[in-house]
Amino acid sequence: xxxxxxxxxxxxxxxxxxxxKKTLCAKTLKGITIDAKRxxxxxxxxxxxxxxxxxxxxxxKVLKPQEGAIYIDGKDLDxxxxxxxxxxxxxxxxxxxxxxxxxxxxxxxxxxYPFVTGIWWEGEKDVxxxxxxxxAYHVTHLKDRKLAELSxxxxxxxxxxxxxxxxxxxxxxxxxxxxxxxxxxxxxxxxLKDLSRQGVTVITASHDINLIAKYAxxxxxxxxxxxxxxxxxxxxxxxxxxxxxxxxEVMLFKEKGEIFVIPLRPVDTGKGADADQRPCEKGxxxx
Amino acid sequence: xxxxxxxxxxxxxxxxxxxxSLSIVLLFLxxxxxxxxxxxxxxxxxxxxxxxxxxxxxxxxKELVLWQLRIPRALGVIAVGIGLSVAGAVMQxxxxxxxxxxxxxxxxxxxxxxxxxAGLAGVTVLGLTEYSLPIVAFIGAVGAFMFTMALAEAxxxxxxxxxxxxxxxxxxxxxxxxxxxxxNADRLHGVLFWLFGSFASLNWxxxxxxxxxxxxxxLLMLLFAKEFNVIxxxxxxxxxxxxxxxxFKTVMFVMVSALAAVCVAFTGVIGFVGLIVPxxxxxLIGGDHRLLxxxxxxxxxxxxxVADIVCKTVVAPSxxxxxxxxxxxxxxxxxxxxxxxxxxxxx
Numbered sequence: 001x002x003x004x005x006x007x008x009x010x011x012x013x014x015x016x017x018x019x020x021k022k023t024l025c026a027k028t029l030k031g032i033t034i035d036a037k038r039x040x041x042x043x044x045x046x047x048x049x050x051x052x053x054x055x056x057x058x059x060x061k062v063l064k065p066q067e068g069a070i071y072i073d074g075k076d077l078d079x080x081x082x083x084x085x086x087x088x089x090x091x092x093x094x095x096x097x098x099x100x101x102x103x104x105x106x107x108x109x110x111x112x113y114p115f116v117t118g119i120w121w122e123g124e125k126d127v128x129x130x131x132x133x134x135x136a137y138h139v140t141h142l143k144d145r146k147l148a149e150l151s152x153x154x155x156x157x158x159x160x161x162x163x164x165x166x167x168x169x170x171x172x173x174x175x176x177x178x179x180x181x182x183x184x185x186x187x188x189x190x191x192l193k194d195l196s197r198q199g200v201t202v203i204t205a206s207h208d209i210n211l212i213a214k215y216a217x218x219x220x221x222x223x224x225x226x227x228x229x230x231x232x233x234x235x236x237x238x239x240x241x242x243x244x245x246x247x248x249e250v251m252l253f254k255e256k257g258e259i260f261v262i263p264l265r266p267v268d269t270g271k272g273a274d275a276d277q278r279p280c281e282k283g284x285x286x287x
Numbered sequence: 288x289x290x291x292x293x294x295x296x297x298x299x300x301x302x303x304x305x306x307x308s309l310s311i312v313l314l315f316l317x318x319x320x321x322x323x324x325x326x327x328x329x330x331x332x333x334x335x336x337x338x339x340x341x342x343x344x345x346x347x348x349k350e351l352v353l354w355q356l357r358i359p360r361a362l363g364v365i366a367v368g369i370g371l372s373v374a375g376a377v378m379q380x381x382x383x384x385x386x387x388x389x390x391x392x393x394x395x396x397x398x399x400x401x402x403x404x405a406g407l408a409g410v411t412v413l414g415l416t417e418y419s420l421p422i423v424a425f426i427g428a429v430g431a432f433m434f435t436m437a438l439a440e441a442x443x444x445x446x447x448x449x450x451x452x453x454x455x456x457x458x459x460x461x462x463x464x465x466x467x468x469x470x471n472a473d474r475l476h477g478v479l480f481w482l483f484g485s486f487a488s489l490n491w492x493x494x495x496x497x498x499x500x501x502x503x504x505x506l507l508m509l510l511f512a513k514e515f516n517v518i519x520x521x522x523x524x525x526x527x528x529x530x531x532x533x534x535f536k537t538v539m540f541v542m543v544s545a546l547a548a549v550c551v552a553f554t555g556v557i558g559f560v561g562l563i564v565p566x567x568x569x570x571l572i573g574g575d576h577r578l579l580x581x582x583x584x585x586x587x588x589x590x591x592x593v594a595d596i597v598c599k600t601v602v603a604p605s606x607x608x609x610x611x612x613x614x615x616x617x618x619x620x621x622x623x624x625x626x627x628x629x630x631x632x633x634x
Contacts, residue, residue: 057523060527062523062526062527081529082526082527082529082530082531083529084529085527085529086527086528086529087529089527090527091524091527093520093521093524097383097519097520097521099383099384099385100379100380100385100519100569100574101569101570101573101574102516102519102573102574102575103573103574103575106516106573106574106575110516110517110520110528111528113513113517113528113529113530114528114529116513119510119513120512120513120577121296121297121577146573146574
């Protein structure tokens with residue numbers, strides 16, 4: 001198989017809007033079309049409330065687009081059961097549930113849930129994969145610790161381990177590095193990059209333009225629910241687009257093939273400011 | 288090294304079930320020797336043996352007391368201890384809030400209003416006067432729980448919504464109970480007994496119902512221990528792991544309300560067990576429901592057996608109300624836990 005050009009996610013002209021009753025935020029996606037190849041790391045950028053999270057929720061079938069279709073490995077997502085989607089597509093949530101005394105090992109093992117065949121216990125293979133994932137993300141020494149006792153950096157590694165143990169073809173990570181310090185931000189993105197090099201299609205949303213520029217193979221810029229630009233970072237991340245989308249004037253320079261963006265000042269385009277005024281990105285009542 | 292975690296967990300579980308069950312048996316036997324009539328341990332043993340051999344035919348007064356009062360009562364205590372603890376643990380997982388229990392979610396106050404309606408206002412169901420109190424209490428319990436759930440869901444379904452919903456429903460129902468009691472002050476005794484929580488009125492008929500309902504529902508919930516772990520991640524995460532979160536929660540809410548309701552319907556308001564037992568177990572062995580649920584069962588049965596024995600002995604030949612005793616011990620204990628565990632227990 002020529003894996004390099006294999007298409008894993010094909011998003012065909014989807015449109016989505018939350019019903020008027022479901023939410024206060026009238027957020028929509030309009031005519032989104034994407035082809036994601038196997039092993040690519042795809043970064044999604046855009047201002048708050050632009051539809052990044054909504055888009056990612058459509059890919060793992062939490063939300064159902066009113067128009068268009070999503071194909072995973074050529075299969076219509078609409079026809080897959082949630083359990084089948086769970087075996088293909090993993091999601092790294094923003095945080096861990098820390099009120100319930102779950103240990104790190106128990107939490108990581110939850111990623112095996114779609115594959116566990118027994119009524120109660122995980123099988124030998126599941127146990128082995130959990131152990132390997134904990135080793136790979138350096139959390140083995142934390143395995144009996146409670147989630148509530150972990151630092152942000154440790155939580156981030158535990159979340160990655162839980163995502164990896166699901167052995168997904170597609171990994172979704174919404175703001176995986178949001179609350180981390182510089183070093184952990186880089187480590188998390190590098191971990192996602194490594195997963196993509198192992199053949200996982202990684203789709204991640206982030207507000208950190210520099211991180212996206214450094215690690216992503218392809219960048220999607222979304223604004224007001226539509227795609228403004230889609231392509232390799234070098235083509236997509238430009239002063240003009242950032243100014244138009246975020247309403248911020250930036251200085252952009254390239255060195256050794258890498259792009260660096262330094263924000264200078266907000267400019268009055270009406271655009272970024274408007275988007276920022278919108279309510280909630282998260283916490284929408286999804287059906 | 289293969290299977291380390293599962294094996295360790297299984298060893299822990301066997302340990303807990305083994306010692307817990309042994310201690311339940313011992314406390315059960317001890318419970319047979321306590322009460323208004325003086326029955327020694329030896330008499331209780333031989334009486335129990337005779338009763339088993341004769342299939343419940345009693346040969347003397349002591350055997351009659353054992354058979355008609357103490358054995359059903361002790362079995363009822365075990366079943367209610369199991370039922371309330373499992374109900375607490377399950378509600379906490381479903382609502383994703385470790386602060387809820389049958390008491391907080393309105394089950395107890397709904398049952399209390401039902402019991403008062405039956406005991407004081409003479410409300411009956413299908414003309415069944417003999418069992419009207421537990422039946423109306425059951426209906427009140429399930430109704431109040433469903434109302435709390437509906438209120439919380441309408442308010443956005445966040446973990447705190449369920450606590451607030453439960454508080455609102457409880458306050459309203461308690462007001463109804465108070466008014467009924469105010470206008471029937473001369474006939475309070477029978478209902479007070481129930482409101483304070485008591486195992487004294489258990490007989491074989493009611494115990495059979497409690498044991499069967501608690502047994503079936505607890506075992507069904509045990510089968511889904513793995514799913515309770517997943518539901519802790521939240522509905523959306525659970526769906527992304529392939530679980531039908533909505534359907535699971537709906538079915539479990541119905542089952543857990545029936546479980547809690549049958550426990551309080553016959554024995555009255557016994558708070559704190561459903562809240563404290565799962566917390567204690569989480570501190571001891573962690574939050575994995577495959578350990579938490581069975582361990583809560585044995586710990587709940589043990590705690591309630593001890594409390595019942597205390598109630599029967601402290602002011603013998605009279606009795607203390609068990610609901611009040613549990614709360615007297617439970618409230619400061621929980622306060623202590625909150626302070627000691629600091630951040631973990633502050634929502």
